[in-house]
Amino acid sequence: FSTGDMLTTVLKDVFQDIDIYEDRFRFLQYPFDSPVSDAGIRFYKFYIMDTVYVERDKCFHLSFVPNNSQDFGFTGHLYILADSTYRVKECQLNLPKKTDINFVDNMIIDQKFGELPTGEWALLEDDMLCELSYLKKVLGSYLVRRTTRYFDFAFDPLPDKLFKKKGDEIKDVNAMMRDDKYWSQYRQEDLTQSENRMSSFVDDLTKIKGFKYIMFVLKAFIENFVETSTPDSKVDIGPINTMITSNYIDGLRLRASAQTTANLNPHLFLKGYYAYGFKDQKSKYMGEVEYSFDKKEYLPREFPKHSLTFTYQYDNMLPSDKFINTDKDNVFTSLKVCTVDQYNYERKATIKYEREREFGFKTTAMIRYANYEPCGELFYRTMAGESSLQTFIAEQQLSGQKWVHSPFNTHDITVAEASVAFRYAPGETFVNTKQRRLPINLDAPVFTLQHTLALKGVLGGDYTYNVTEASVYKRFWFSSWGNVDARLKGGIQWNKVPFPLLIMPAANLSYIIQDETFNLINNMEFLNDRYASLDVSWNMQGKLFNRIPLLKKLKWREFIGVKCLWGTLTDKNNPFLEQNRNDDVLMKFPGHYDYNGEYRYSSNVMDPKKPYVEITAGIHNIFKLLHVEYVRRLNYNNLPTANKWGIRFMIRTVF
Known part of the structure; x- marks a missing residue:
């Protein structure tokens, strides 16, 4: 492949x-x-x-x-x-x-x-x-x-500067360009007869009647992209698993996507999609232009990355979509564990500069303009607008009617922000696929630090705010007792902002396991301006099952974990306080009107002394492919939107 x-x-x-x-x-x-x-x-x-x-x-x-x-x-x-x-x-x-x-x-x-x-x-x-x-x-x-x-x-003796910031190994940048004559000159042992025949063997396979169609289907399924020509495809069609999906806003959603490769230009890359929702009858689209300062073999994300990217996008998005590490239109994650009906129409223009170094240090600088228009059952209404609405209802004696789309709502909000992020992961290695780049050496520690600044009035921005976030990840091995992965995160929203700009938990709303997310927290269920999260998981690699007759033949592996979230909302951002009753910045938290016209909140304020906790017990390596986990939520179960338990799964092959 x-x-x-x-x-x-x-x-x-x-x-x-x-x-x-x-x-x-x-x-x-x-x-x-x-x-x-x-x-x-x-x-x-x-x-x-x-x-x-x-x-x-x-x-x-x-x-x-x-x-x-x-x-x-x-x-x-x-x-x-x-x-x-x-x-x-x-x-x-x-x-x-x-x-x-x-x-x-x-x-x-x-x-x-x-x-x-x-x-x-x-x-x-x-x-x-x-x-x-x-x-x-x-x-x-x-x-x-x-x-x-x-x-x-x-x-x-070699000069220290030769290996400085380059790790223990230096690669010839043209190593992938060498011809067979070069390798024959330096190879110490001749290739065997069968090894020499491999290239002709592959050519013979492609000549078998019907084989190319089998390869076409397999490559589309495994790589998630289809080449428009072989072997040097200039444009790839995909991702395949995003072509037909559905959601609350779009209903049936059709999408066509494509990306160019280094075979067209090794420095300039184009990517984009067009989608149409039959329910809201709106077109959605994304276009991206990326210039790589380094020559690439196939895609711009190849390590080390050094590029400048411009992206323009208009689409409906869940607030929690930014936390999943796959495409939001992935057909496998589109099936949600609960009703999800609070979306935004988002229009975003982004300029991003990325620079990775061989020793694992990455710098990202970004400027973004974004406009958020609520849709579905989500609406924006300031606390001052809520007070005006209640006065209007009382005067007109219209209690019990649904006023979600009242004239007191805010139609949309606009932000213009700049951010800088640093990531250090010494010894990290990657797999480059046609859709994304995946880390495979999870033993490497990862340190991240990011700060985002937005200014009111700049490029039409409505708010001034500062957000700082940091995280640390480390894997610990305990010999034959497997490994423990520990991840600690924290963040602060320093300014007074409406709820769309507060910090929400990384919620996974699908049945598919997503790393670095909470499985039983709903969309925007908790809103904070200070938070810390801890994710600890222990993969025992079959240490217990291997000592149980019959089970040891299955090669199942045990997995347990715990995820905790500490959060607080300071007084300046709490719309439930009397002092903020008529505030013209803070907004009413998300929720739904019932049939009686009563408003029931779906977003809540956490108790700063009571962290949210969920635990996981799972069996991995079923048929060497399937991972199944049982998730249990230990507290905040009194909330009407709470799901106390769930089953999550994924397909993953490991040695």
């Missing part, structure tokens, strides 16, 4: 280089204890097998196995020099047959060390052979073979 450098990135992240002299190294996206580390002495059992010669060097032959065969560890052999240095001459690593890692049937890693002419001891050969399978009886199995030879060593 033509997915940019997706395959290369995945293989490099999954089948990483192994340094047995590290106490712990990352392999198959899991941490393993080295058999020659201090931790390995406790993790493995060792057996002295024999004394043998390996290439004229006398060695002790040791074999080793994990104390528990289902823990993440290797079996294998060590050949250690029988002299005072006890150096490793050769190391053979295998995955135990009963390991809990998905898809891997067999794994052999063979490393050989030797002495250089200069006297240094170094790794010279590093070979790996891996047998992968899924539904083996139907699809068979697949071999991944990697042969690595090290040569031309140099130990001259």
Whole structure:
């Protein structure tokens, strides 16, 4: 599949280089204890097998196995020099047959060390052979073979500035442009006959009658985009899963989307969509122009990103849409767990500058003009307008009628804001797909800091405000007990603003699991101007299920988590206080009128001493694909909009 450098990135992240002299190294996206580390002495059992010669060097032959065969560890052999240095001459690593890692049937890693002419001891050969399978009886199995030879060593001192801010590895910017002649010159071992035939094998497949149609459907399903030509598509059609959806405002919604690729221009990229809702009979659209200062292979989001983007969009949006990390028109997330009828028509123009560095630091500067017009059951009405409405109703004796669209409502609001954000994630790696870029090395800590400033009167902006937000993420590994992901966030709205500009929780309103969101908080259920959230999840990687008969054969993995939200609304932004009864800035919180004309709020003020808490218990790796979680809401259940529990799921494959 033509997915940019997706395959290369995945293989490099999954089948990483192994340094047995590290106490712990990352392999198959899991941490393993080295058999020659201090931790390995406790993790493995060792057996002295024999004394043998390996290439004229006398060695002790040791074999080793994990104390528990289902823990993440290797079996294998060590050949250690029988002299005072006890150096490793050769190391053979295998995955135990009963390991809990998905898809891997067999794994052999063979490393050989030797002495250089200069006297240094170094790794010279590093070979790996891996047998992968899924539904083996139907699809068979697949071999991944990697042969690595090290040569031309140099130990001259290198200037520190050479690697400064570039990490431990420097890549040739033209590495992807090299031809076969270049690689043949530096390859230490010739390709096998079968490896040389791979390109012709792929060509032969494409000539099979009907095969290209099968590939077309598969690529559309997996990549979510359709190429307009092969192999060098200049325009891709998609995302496919956004073409037919529905929502409260649009009813049936049809959408056509497309994006250009580097095959058209490696620096200039265009993207956009046109959508039509048959219920409101309105057109929605988005157009985006992005200029990349670096030459790209396929898409502008390829790491590291350095670009300037202009976007113009008009569409209906949920206030919570900004928290989901997929397209708002994704057909799988369009099915909501509750009735969602409070939307905005949003018209936005954005200029954004992004600069990423190789060492994981990203800077984003943005200027945005936005106009928000409420639609559906959402309306804007200032507290002064609410007082005028109540006086009007009393004078006309019209109590009980629905006044949602009364002349006392505010038709729309406009903001003009500038923001700057910093993100630091040392060691982070990505997968580039045709739709988005996904982080795959979740071991990297992530630190973010953002400030947004808006000024009244600038570009027609109605309000002045400042918003500051910060977050920290870190993954902790506990050897065979799995990993804990912890994420802490906090933010402050410093100024007096109406409710659309307050801070609302990151609510997930669909049945599909979305990272960094709350599963049982409804749309705008809580509105704050100060908040802090904590998300802690523990994936035990089957530590308990592996010790239960029958269950251990299923390779299910346990998952538990807790999410907490502390929030408060200061007096200056609280429309329920008597002092703000006639305020001309603050707005009446969202809600609905019932059949009797009584207004019932759907947005609430949190108790600053009572955090919202929801807990999760789940089973992952069902059929090696499905993750199912049960979510329970522990408090604020007295609110009429509260859902006490729910089931969420997603499709995700991991080793």
